[in-house]
């Protein structure tokens with residue numbers, strides 16, 4: 001008999017990798033617009049600082065919470081850019097946002113606790129919540145109003161078992177950057193029902209056209225009940241580095257570290273020096289990377305809006321366009337399957353992000369050069385025109 005898996009493996013939903021799994025192993029010249037993997041290289045000064053740290057012998061165990069220089073740089077950045085009154089002692093450095101969110105769920109969720117996810121949702125959060133024995137509960141975003149937050153749609157999903165709301169802002173997959181008024185509505189619900197908020201802000205630097213990003217932790221009554229999570233992953237093109245953080249009230253840090261130290265002891269020491277360079281280095285570098293994303297966004301949005309049956313509002317942030325394809329008569333999965341087979345372009349189906357995502361496709365414009373995006377748009381245009 002093979003060894004028996006624990007119930008947390010057999011009794012939780014099977015992880016679904018969507019179109020990425022379907023495209024795996026396919027021959028031919030595919031253009032991948034399904035994965036949120038930045039096309040840019042990590043900026044030079046970040047690599048140099050990391051190499052210097054490696055050469056200087058920063059190869060040993062270090063501070064379990066994260067090296068003090070990095071926690072200091074993150075706290076200063078959160079104060080300066082996000083308006084969060086953060087102290088270095090309130091930062092836990094993590095292996096990307098993935099570890100930050102899993103540690104947050106493990107530290108605060110008991111079996112049977114309910115967690116509200118705004119749908120369309122980021123699918124990776126679901127599996128982690130289930131591994132804690134907790135129950136993901138979907139509350140719809142307001143599709144008729146550009147997938148905005150409407151507390152009236154969320155309130156009916158709150159029960160006496162609800163413990164937490166997960167907020168992804170800017171939102172993957174919709175590209176929305178929530179306004180202060182929307183966040184205030186959510187914050188009022190959290191305060192009224194005494195709920196925690198796990199705020200996944202991994203795209204917080206990637207906003208366009210001057211749209212401001214507001215961290216929900218800065219709203220009245222929210223600081224002590226919010227865990228603010230972010231990472232170097234997207235904005236600094238550091239996805240393979242696995243470097244991120246949690247900001248939490250100081251009283252919550254020991255509990256979070258019970259998880260992070262059990263999982264990985266601490267994050268790779270010399271890589272953390274690269275994180276310091278990212279946050280303290282020239283600001284133009286980040287501005288250039290975000291402007292390149294904006295150029296890619298503009299190309300994709302203008303090209304997609306010329307395709308019959310497709311409506312593509314300009315996302316306010318993230319590296320994704322969220323296009324309404326109901327006018328094509330195809331379901332989101334049919335459209336993606338056929339685009340893969342017939343056009344060699346890989347998108348993600350809206351239904352992958354929950355039932356509220358049906359009728360949409362998500363197009364990652366951050367993962368290809370302008371030239372390759374142009375070719376992808378030519379292929380998609382031919383496909384939709386031939387329907």
Ligand SMILES: Cc1ncc(COP(=O)(O)O)c(C=O)c1O
Pocket residue numbers: 036095096097098099122168172200202231232233239243244
């Ligand atoms: C909303 C969201 N959260 C978390 C992650 C994972 O981030 P990381 O690579 O830092 O673990 C992603 C990556 O696509 C994401 O889109």
